Amino acid sequence: KVYKYIDAHTNGFVEDLVKLVKQPSVSARGEGIEACAKLVDEMMQETGLSTRIFKGEKGNQVVYGEKLSKKSGKTLLFYDHYDVQPPEPLEKWTHEPFSGKIVNGKIYGRGASDNKGNFVSRLKAVQTLLEVTGNVPVNIKFFVDGEEEVGSPHLESIIKKYKNFLSADAAIWEFGGTDRRGRPN
Numbered sequence: 001k002v003y004k005y006i007d008a009h010t011n012g013f014v015e016d017l018v019k020l021v022k023q024p025s026v027s028a029r030g031e032g033i034e035a036c037a038k039l040v041d042e043m044m045q046e047t048g049l050s051t052r053i054f055k056g057e058k059g060n061q062v063v064y065g066e067k068l069s070k071k072s073g074k075t076l077l078f079y080d081h082y083d084v085q086p087p088e089p090l091e092k093w094t095h096e097p098f099s100g101k102i103v104n105g106k107i108y109g110r111g112a113s114d115n116k117g118n119f120v121s122r123l124k125a126v127q128t129l130l131e132v133t134g135n136v137p138v139n140i141k142f143f144v145d146g147e148e149e150v151g152s153p154h155l156e157s158i159i160k161k162y163k164n165f166l167s168a169d170a171a172i173w174e175f176g177g178t179d180r181r182g183r184p185n
Contacts, residue, residue: 001132009128014107016043017120018100020082021109027083027150033060036082040119040144041065047127049142054162059154060146064165067126067140075139077168080119081148084111115174119144122172141168148174 006013023039024032037053037060044051044065054062060083087097087110095101095108102108107117122142129136143166145152159166 002128005128005132009124013120013124014102016124017112017117018102018107018109020116020120021100021107021112022098024098025083025111025146026086027060027147028086030060033083033146037061037063037144037146040082043120043123044142047123048130049126049140052165054158054165056154056158056161059158062146062155062158062162063142063144064162065142065144066165067130067136069137069139070135072138075141075168075170077141077143077166077171078119078122079143079145079171079173080122081115081145081174082111082119083146083149084114084116085149115148118174138169141166 020036020039020043023036025036027033040063041051041053044063047065047067049065049067051063051065054064063082087093090097095103097110100107100109100112111117119142126136126140145155147154
């Protein structure tokens with residue numbers, strides 16, 4: 001059932017990623033940050049997550065979303081970010097940096113892999129589970145940073161301010177994967 005759902009909805013999943021890639025979100029210049037945060041918030045709400053905007057005294061907002069499991073008290077937190085690096089030098093790009101152009105099955109655009117693609121794939125996995133099973137196996141939390149590409153200078157203050165929302169049994173940072181010893185990141 002899960003694979004059938006994914007196969008039937010792949011085009012929509014890709015369209016959502018393209019939409020996010022097309023939205024500039026250059027944290028170093030503040031370009032498109034609020035609009036992108038709003039889009040991330042809307043995408044999580046459309047998936048069925050409860051959302052909140054975390055704001056510090058300074059800096060870009062964090063978009064938080066959660067979906068509680070009907071069966072488990074365990075919690076998995078995903079850390080992602082919606083901001084991107086400046087696209088310059090533009091002459092180095094094969095396609096416009098915020099075009100989201102698809103060529104030979106690959107999406108081209110700033111943030112397609114770092115980190116908008118990771119965020120959307122995780123969100124669509126949650127959507128798939130909710131649609132197919134009506135539930136998620138564990139509580140799911142998303143913490144989507146707006147300043148990762150500039151070193152997250154206000155992250156500590158936001159974490160302190162909103163720490164009650166961030167309790168989790170495990171967390172996956174940005175790319176996931178494993179370290180040199182094979183331990184999960």
